[in-house]
Amino acid sequence: MLVLLPPSETKAVGGDGGPLDLSALSHPELNPTRGKLIEALTSLAGDVPASLAALGLSERQVDEVRRNAELRDAPTAPALERYTGVLYDALDVGSLSPAERKQADTRLAVASALFGLALGTDSIPAYRLSGGSTLPGLGTLRALWRPVLEPLFADSSQLVVDLRSGAYAALARIPHAVAVRVLSEDASGKRKVVSHHNKAHKGRLARALARTSAEPESVEDVVEVAEAAGMRVEREGARGICVVVAG
Template sequence: MLILLPPSESKTGRTRGRPVDPDRLSFPQLTDTRRAVAAAVATVSAHPDAADVLGVSPNLTREIARNTTLRTAPSSPASQVYSGVLFDALDHGSLDGAAKRRANRWLVVVSALYGAVRPTDAIAPYRLSMAVNLPGVGPLASAWKPELSEVLPEAAGRGLVVDCRSSTYAAAWTPQGPLADRWVQVRVPGATHMAKHTRGLVARHLCEVGRDVRKVPQLVDVLTDAFEVSLTPPPRAGRPWVLDATARA
């Protein structure tokens, strides 16, 4: 199983520690693009118009400045760096040993800076969205799409692709061919905050239950104890199944 997550906007860093070693991250095929994006965002972030280019508030001067030190900033496991609503609900650190091992195999965060990372990958906090058109690189979703198309199908193997990404990050990779038949988009009704929280709970539940199901309808059986779920088949070839999920009270 491959469970795709978006990154959080909020990120937590350390004051001490080793910097990121790009050669030690998962998916080494992405190393060259990671280096290019990191260099480009560092350059942009040193300019007065950085907030406009990055599409963030000018008040986020500290986070923008942090982009200029990506090569030397202390790194932490991605499961600790990403700290938003979804990741609070996932609560990777509190998983038991077996569930955590599954999470480390199944979970992949799609990132504008790193392309794709697993929970154990040591990364630095950054401020960069997949929606950015980055000078020197171009639109990031377009830049990452061919790269992710090489590595994510292999990560999925014969299992399902459970897609918890937002539309901004879904633009960076779309499952193709037979893999699209095993692609499930998790949709949550209601406000964005609740949607993120529920997707985090879904990812956690799948890792805790540990059933690596191979057929999409079986996913309903795995989730039904903890969620109200309904499954809608794809409207046409190449589109995902849609799983509507609401956490049970």
């Protein structure tokens, strides 16, 4: 099973690992695109106003440009420890047992705008690049990533549980993935899409899937794991599930 997490704009700084080594990352077939994006991002960082414009940042976020300038030499950290925010707070990898963390490192992957796919064990630096960004001379990230990411998923027989947000789902279409959405339900039974807290519930689901000792192989298995973790889950068609929370 592979659980695809969305990345976060916020990232932990620093790290105990050495500089980025593309050859040490999983899925080496993605390295040509990774290298192209790293080159473009570090070059762009030499022009701060252009970087702010391309990345959709304000002048108060100039430190994000500095991070990009230092991409090749900055310290690295495992991907599951690099990203922060609501989803990663709920996932809380730091509290997993050693056995659970080992499962999380192989079962969970971050759909990254810069690295395409980063497994939990992949050591990466802090950076700033969003799924909807367009870098000068390279065009959209969707046009760059789809030709390399979609064949990777098409060739895999793994069950894929897709927790990505829209901009990152656009980087690779995965028709066979288990799609997950979160809805809130009020006392009258009326439902609506959950926005901010959507991330927390997806983080809880990712944590449950990382911790289970059995290897989920079907949509039914994912539903069982979620329900065992105290979540209310409903099937949606052949390949979808809905997490229902009190609104």
